[in-house]
Amino acid sequence: MKQLFAKILLFFLTIVLIISCNAVKRLDQGEKLLVDNKIFEYGEEIKDSRIYSQLYQEPNTRFLGVPLKLHFYNLARPNIDSILTVNYLENENKRDFLTGLLSKKQFERYIYSRTEFNEWIKTTGEAPVIVDLEETRKSDNRLKSWYWNNGWFNVETDFEVIPLEDKEKRARVEYYIKPHQPYKVDSIKTSISSPALDSLYELHKSESAIKSGVQYNTLDFNEERDRLSQLFRNNGVYNFDQEYISFDADTVDTNHKVNTTLIIKNRRNNIGDSITRVPFKIHKISEVNIITDYTYANRNNPLTDSTKFEGYNLYGFEEMRYRPEAISDAVFIKPGTIYSDLDRSRTYNRLNTLRLFKYPNIQYIPDPADSTNTDLITNIFLTPLPKYSLGFDFDVSQSNIQEFGIGFGGSLLIRNIFGGAENFEISGRGSVGSSTDAAGNNDDNRFFDISEVGADLKLTFPRIFLPFDTERFIPKYMSPFTTLSLGVSTQNNIGLDKQNFSGIINYRWTPSKQLSNRLDLLNIQYVKNLNAENYFNVYRNSYEELNEIAQEVDTNPIFFDPDGALIIPQGANAFIQAVRNDTGEVSGIDGEQEQNVVNIAERKDRLTENNLIFATNYTYLWNTKKNLYDQEFSRFRFKVETAGNFLNAISGLANFSQNNNGNYEVLGVAYSQYAKTEIDFIKHSDLGGQNIFAARAFGGIAIPYGNANSIPFARSFFAGGPNDNRAWQAYDLGPGSSGGRNEFNEANMKLAFNLEYRYNLFGSLNSAFFVDIGNIWNVADIVEDEASTFESFSDLRDIAVGSGFGLRYDFNFFVLRFDIGFKTYDPARELGNRWFKDYNFNHAVYNVGINYPF
Incomplete structure (x- = not known):
């Protein structure tokens, strides 16, 4: 297998070498392929990704140093139409032959498919990035703008295109920056024409994004413009817009300081052909009208039902189907309060979450009864979804x-x-x-x-x-x-x-x-x-281990079938009872064998017992992901759960019965009692160029106590599988260094860490390299097997490591994923013999999944 892998690797490297020689084969004379950008500040190269992102031209994306997308693009024929015309349309013999073989319609479809396939190669690949002086000048100007916007007003920039002497038709572009001394914000003054706005500004000026003594940054001024716009519109200034805000920055003879003046003019008022300016005012909501069954078809019909509730006016074209408080409770725009953008957005959100209406329509109109022109009437149109x-x-x-x-x-x-x-x-x-x-x-x-x-x-x-x-x-x-x-x-x-x-x-x-x-x-x-008696038919590993022990010791022959195997379930159960109770029907068994029988029996008892769980849990979720296509976000989840405490508190008062183990029972079932917590953190970092670095950390533990000495199977942890450690099948990893001897291996403690580098290959086809780390253990429960339990930090040496790679195809609405995981560090092996022992395709695990694992 190693030789085969070496041959595959050699073949792949050979192909890469051959392809790399043809990267510039589509370039015309005088054209240069852009292979690198370098930016120097006072002669010293910088690596700040924020600055490099200002450049208009970036080199073709590379994988392991090879521009695979460019090579794929070069497979397309640049003059495909001419080639097809000469080879097929103008070649009568070939055209007549194919037409007779395929039919005229199929021949035309064949010609079209060749053109279509050639175009697909182009769109899937990546055209060569050719050094363009105009684009380079635009990049130079954009660099200058970036430095200027960050306070270096006297910045000097230049660039040079440097052909690579050792590689034909290739060049890099070097940009040279001299920022000089930056400017800092000094004094901050205001010129606000409307008294209402001036008062609001003074009340909240401590929240300003522009701080004296801080280096000038245009983003701070943009943030301040956004802040003021939200401040005014959430405090009654209905007709305010950002265009009324401007800044005057004085830098003349100020010793590299910026004296800033915030300017907010009065509102424009168009009357005929003349334009005047009037002060902004605070607007108040005088009425809120809610039409509960509006449709476009009934817009001109008379309203036949109405009611008032806590100042709201509710109307219906037919008899209203909703209690007034149910609708008004979802509306944050209240009569008698000042106008607020926040109240409007909260109303939209709440009405949408009810799942009762289509997207609501909220309109504001001036109140004709108000002579001051400050009162607004709010009309909310709700279109019900089908009942x-x-x-x-x-x-x-x-x-x-x-x-x-x-x-x-x-x-x-x-x-x-x-x-x-x-x-x-x-x-x-x-x-x-x-x-x-x-x-x-x-x-x-x-x-x-x-x-x-x-x-x-x-x-x-x-x-x-x-x-x-x-x-x-x-x-x-x-x-x-x-x-x-x-x-x-x-x-x-x-x-x-x-x-x-x-x-x-x-x-x-x-x-x-x-x-x-x-x-x-x-x-x-x-x-x-x-069907608890079917246990040993389902959990065959446990049965085979038990059967092997029974055959190695002196066992009552009545426990076996004619083939010499323990009878399921009678013989297997009887053998377990004979060992546990020392009935004399089993002899010659040593301590290790007896402990293995006890372990099998305890697992059987736990997995065949009925479960009753009375739990309370709380989940806190923080997720900065804004939409499905957001590539950079963080997600933190914390969950805590307790079970059985209420039943335990009333067990004595309710005179619950107890089983043979002394556990209280409800309806004949011993209830579970435990405390469980989980912490899950996910971070996605966008590296640019469709490259993503994703990381996850998970920790969980569940401790039984009181009325229980183990965790129900439904609440325990497992490891392995397409969304966990991909070098092991689901339920195959752990616990600890036990080697996954059972069909479904689970435990009550888990640690997991996942790292994944994702990148684009062609079009919608993506790939990834990953490293998965983790395992499960038993802690403070019924399991006593040393290999399966976590007793000290030294047991962290039993954390498994898997690594591998995968392909993912993005269908937009879901991602089809194929990952290959290799056992990199296998805790089931002896210490000192765990690294890279089964690191080959024969022992790899192949995972198919939908969407990303985290």
């Missing part, structure tokens, strides 16, 4: 559980179900699949032998639904919602088979575009295993 919405989905899938599966589902959304802007959603889902390892007996050899069905109910209120007022600490501009949900699902012939019941009381609110909060006041989950 009922149906949705359906269908998918085909394949997984390690089923060879072939069909999933289907549907949902019904009922808007404004109680008239208070509440939404009620009913959804159902189901799937059928084919599996050769189904849990049940399939004597009829049915193709679809496994299935799953489920249903969910969800009721959402546009407020925090609590018996006390939450407006003081969660005001309505934070878009608060309360959701009550119930869910049920059942699986048949899948693993142990399960019934799952869940109930959630959830609150969520968003103080800003970046910050969101979620509180599950009550998150109840009940999991019932329907």
